[in-house]
Amino acid sequence: xxxxxxxxxxxxxEVAKEVIKDNSIxxxxxxxxxxxxxxxSDWNAFLIGLISDQSVKAEIAWRLPYYLSKRLGHFDFCRIxxxxxxxxxxxxxxxxxALHRYPRKMAEYIFFAVNKIVEEYNSDVKNIWKNDLNAExxxxxxxxxxxxxxxxxxxxxxxxxxxxxxxxxxLYCIDIAYDVHIRRIFLRMGLTDKDNSKDVTSxxxxxxxxxxxxxxxxxxxxxxxxxxxxxxxxxxxxxxQFCMKKTEMGKDL
Ligand code: SF4
Numbered sequence: 001x002x003x004x005x006x007x008x009x010x011x012x013x014e015v016a017k018e019v020i021k022d023n024s025i026x027x028x029x030x031x032x033x034x035x036x037x038x039x040x041s042d043w044n045a046f047l048i049g050l051i052s053d054q055s056v057k058a059e060i061a062w063r064l065p066y067y068l069s070k071r072l073g074h075f076d077f078c079r080i081x082x083x084x085x086x087x088x089x090x091x092x093x094x095x096x097x098a099l100h101r102y103p104r105k106m107a108e109y110i111f112f113a114v115n116k117i118v119e120e121y122n123s124d125v126k127n128i129w130k131n132d133l134n135a136e137x138x139x140x141x142x143x144x145x146x147x148x149x150x151x152x153x154x155x156x157x158x159x160x161x162x163x164x165x166x167x168x169x170x171l172y173c174i175d176i177a178y179d180v181h182i183r184r185i186f187l188r189m190g191l192t193d194k195d196n197s198k199d200v201t202s203x204x205x206x207x208x209x210x211x212x213x214x215x216x217x218x219x220x221x222x223x224x225x226x227x228x229x230x231x232x233x234x235x236x237x238x239x240x241q242f243c244m245k246k247t248e249m250g251k252d253l
Pocket of ligand 1 (some may be wrong): 222238
């Protein structure tokens with residue numbers, strides 16, 4: 001069984017290298033060049049993108065910091081704390097075309113985050129991990145922001161490592177995402193008998209204990225491309241040789 005997990009992990013690593021090009025937050029099919037450059041130029045934009053990543057498509061969330069900066073005329077967190085209110089931020093986000101589906105909620109979350117970054121992190125999001133590279137601590141610190149649940153904090157930390165190239169330690173604490181595509185595949189492959197977060201998480205740790213979160217992308221892409229709820233394309237699927245093909249399972253996911 002150990003050999004099986006080892007080989008499956010190796011396959012996932014190989015696939016991840018390929019699929020990251022089209023599935024990273026920073027890929028060309030996700031963001032326009034100027035939106036991406038802005039995101040890469042300022043770590044504060046990363047936090048605002050992460051906070052916005054709810055109830056909208058990922059590309060809408062991650063381009064929000066760029067357009068917010070355009071509408072504000074700057075992206076200086078100190079100035080925002082002095083010059084803006086939740087109401088003024090809400091009006092800016094709401095302005096047509098709206099930057100988010102929930103302007104009020106986003107304005108509250110962003111206002112809180114900006115103030116927290118100014119007061120506790122010397123106005124720079126990078127200070128969240130600059131002197132403490134422990135991924136577990138980064139997750140805990142992100143979780144202290146309004147609008148960032150534990151799940152989202154783990155996703156944010158995963159994106160920092162996977163898409164933004166930040167080198168963190170103790171990646172074992174970043175688990176695989178408990179996502180519908182992944183749940184369906186775990187059931188069909190025979191990696192778990194039950195569809196619950198605990199079983200999926202512990203099964204993923206058996207495959208890649210040092211960084212279970214690294215499995216999210218290869219499994220998620222397989223779910224989206226091949227292992228659909230009905231008519232799975234097993235003959236084309238890169239996980240085929242590792243799969244028990246229990247295709248009667250997970251049809252409702
Ligand atoms: S081989 Fe078939 S059942 Fe298994 S993960 Fe791929 S598509 Fe799903």
